[in-house]
Amino acid sequence: MSHDVNLLHQGQDQRLVYMANQITTFFAYEPDEPAVAAIESHIRKFWDPRMRAKIIAYVADGGDGLLPRAQRAIRQLQEMNAIS
Amino acid sequence: MGLIQEIDYGTKPANAETLVSLTIDGVAVSVPEGTSVMRAAMEIGTQIPKLCASDMLDSFGSCRLCLVEIEGRAGTPASCTTLVAEGMVVHTQNERLGRIRKGVMELYISDHPLDCLTCSANGDCELQDMAGAVGLRDVRYGYAGDNHLDAAKDVSNPYFRFDPAKCIVCSRCVRACEEVQGTFALTIAGRGFDSKVSPGMEENFFDSECVSCGACVQACPTATLMETSVIEIGQPEHSAVTTCAYCGVGCSFKAEMRGEQVVRMVPYKDGKANHGHSCVKGRFAWGYATHRDRITKPMIRAKITDPWHEVSWDEAIAHTASEFKHIQAKYGRSSVGGITSSRCTNEETYLVQKLVRAGFGNNNVDTCARVCHSPTGYGLSQTFGTSAGTQDFDSVEQADVMLLIGANPTDGHPVFASRMKKRLREGAKLIVIDPRRIDLVRTPHVEAEYHLPIRPGTNVAILSAIAHVIVTENLIDADYIRERCDADAFAHWAEFVSQERNSPEALAATTGVDPELVRKAARLYATGGNGAIYYGLGITEHSQGTTAVMALANLAMATGNIGRVGVGVNPLRGQNNVQGSCDMGSFPHEYTGYRHVGTENVRESFEIDWGIKLDPEPGLRIPNMLDAAIDGTFMGLYIQGEDIAQSDPDIKHITAGLSAMECVVVQDLFLNETAQFAHVFLPGSTFLEKNGTFTNAERRIQRVRKVMTPKNGYEDWEITQLISNAVGFPMNYAHPSEIMDEVARLTPTFANVSFDLLDRVGSVQWPCNEAAPEGTPIMHIDHFVRGQGRFFVTEYVPTDEKTGPRYPLLLTTGRILSQYNVGAQTRRTENSAWHKEDLLEIHPHDAEQRGVTDGSWVKVASRSGEIALHAKVTERVAPGVVYTTFHHPMTMANIVTTDYSDWATNCPEYKVTAVQVSPSNGPTDAQRDYAELGRRTRQIEVAAAE
Ligand code: SF4
Ligand code: SF4
Ligand code: SF4
């Protein structure tokens, strides 16, 4: 039983990683700074708090598989969260 | 409440500015130049007898009944083909005219059965009316001569009959089929006395090219072509104007009734979207409303494996509320949510999102528009500033070049397709970009200038290639860009598309399209006059759906094709109220009018109006709700009028998510696929049973009017209101008009909308406010809503769904004319005569390689799963591509589609799945299991006999 749940959990994280990378890829042609800001803003505006919390935790855990700009955007997101 | 009688002016209106004055029977009248004498007479209420004329058709002048005398002109010209002239003096009635008309009528009647009393058209027959109008009292020729009275009836079409014995060969039907519908299915075969109406090559209607739109039936002045329902029920006695509940064209209809029974639906000439035309679905496929499968009593069950158990409304609502409260107490406020429907009214949609935001206290509300057009909203709002198409449908009449991509209007949006075809017959040019050779590529009297048969999933690449040609060959509209668009963004984009890697030549290997063809198409769109883009789900349902919408917006801005009649970027919406459900705040991050829940002043306006604190954080989207359910944090879902288990991709993901929830409430007409996973079933009502509004693809808000009592007891908005009251957030609307008043109060783009206004002017297109009191047909006229138009770099990113040795073919999905979406309604009508099952279209080359023959069973396998269906071997699809529809649940096309989705909106990638196809002997295990599951979970407990 617990195996299944773990697998699903892993699946969930991977899904979010995939989504964050997809968003990042859209802004691939943009310069660094605005691209990271756009990714951060997209995630903040469209992801519900539990999804954001998950991806933030995932980055804190190493952020395996996330594109570098996605990682930076999510760290920025975390800082914004901390401020507000 | 009587029958709404629309005036038939006999000929079409002229739209010249210059007025011409004349006298008809001593009465002075001024009409636009180009008006017929017949129409001018009708303007002053003088009805000149006529048989072959109708204001839906070009005048023809064959029956000779409409003769008049014009002072200073010889003979008796036909008033339907004679145009007015300044100072003209017309006489419509005198002894000579009366005599000639009687003679004409005598000839008609001598070859016409005299069974008026038992004829289905009795009370609605123009021949009968004309016999009366000309004072016909006897027929000198007798009835014994040669006649057609024994001609055999054609009853092949389930919705109308053809009884040639009654035909007067006025050819109104033939002309309606050509001019209004554009199908050219009918001809007048033979000559003189032998001439007769014939579908196709002397075939019957059903086997001919006929698409059963009914335009000919509506045009026929006699009982020759007659709705089967009128033959069976009799003539209607009252009617109400309402809006079709099928597709995003939003055709306006008169629901013609006898008591609470629908006799027929007649397209309304004043309908601004359809101008008196319709397709087979809207006109004929309403029988589902009274289908025996309809559930009319609420039901509950503890587990989804239990049989259903009928309960009272009170019990069902109380149970739902207590389950949701219980779940929220246990798992937190955000553990429940709702899904609104693009099939329900604006008012109903608004109420569901209000229930979620105010009653449940979170923003977990989403809509099935997510799975079709969410990229449109996002893409167009980023580039132009509004989440909607830019034009009205009438705009097509001034388009010179149509760029049609990822849409198949003759099947998906038939009435609009007829209007496109009409404009194309007038000389406009068409570019089709589609993996399939859709009908519009070549259909009678219409041929696309270019068809670019792209590989599925390469929209963005082909659009980059087109942009490359436009920029590098300097076909841009530099003045327009300078005045209207953000200069830096343009420069950045132009630099990007100019790169060699974006040239048609460099991208040919990706798109599979001959670069020369791409260059020609690009030049035509950029320089051919008014360029109008029309697109559908073939653009949005991709992992780069939003990118492609932006790419289209870029093209339109670069060529100056936005902000006037005849141009624009026009999404062809799937379901009837996709636009409306998005407008009404169905997305988890947005209130009505596309305003983010995090925007303080917007949220405050809702908080004040609703008297409750609202959550500033975006909620979950449908796929994320399912993820969260599997994760154990989302446990209760209220679904109004939506069948996510059939219409959403990757059924395994859906079923895992739904099965993990503790309370799924489905409100629908039928026990749909999603209801298999539900614990509460609340029976819904049809569009015939409710008041409200729908908003079509051109942002047009139109009334839906109740013509019968809801069989389930409540209109859908009333049910939502009951739930809201039960969970403790009071709602007290007495009528949907009050809900619309609230929307108007809280939404700047709707400020002026009210039922009163709609009743007065028929329909309005939002924005409708102080600046535009009666709405806005064309948007972005002087400036873009966002200020400056913004170009976005749209880099092509291949989908991760790739073909390979195991799955070498690309599957793409779509819909056909006679069926609608998941088919819950159309499958329960005679429309199934045209589409009994979903078929897999496969190119002869691919079929032969695999030993697949036409009509044989084939298995389609993808990474997600396997289904089996029958094959149709056809060159419509390119080699390497296969295609199917998703109208029948047993096909379960979504077993094979994957859960890849659009980067910005999570709109699923329905349009590309890598598959393998092989011969098979019947349904797969998954299909069999699913059929068995359906049988088990649909059981309803029979109440014990007393
Ligand atoms: S139903 Fe429509 S398509 Fe068929 S013959 Fe009549 S007008 Fe033509
Ligand atoms: S079928 Fe009706 S519309 Fe057609 S030619 Fe005969 S009478 Fe006229
Ligand atoms: S389905 Fe669409 S095109 Fe057909 S009648 Fe209804 S709104 Fe019109």
Ligand code: FES
């Ligand atoms: S109505 Fe004018 S000729 Fe028939």
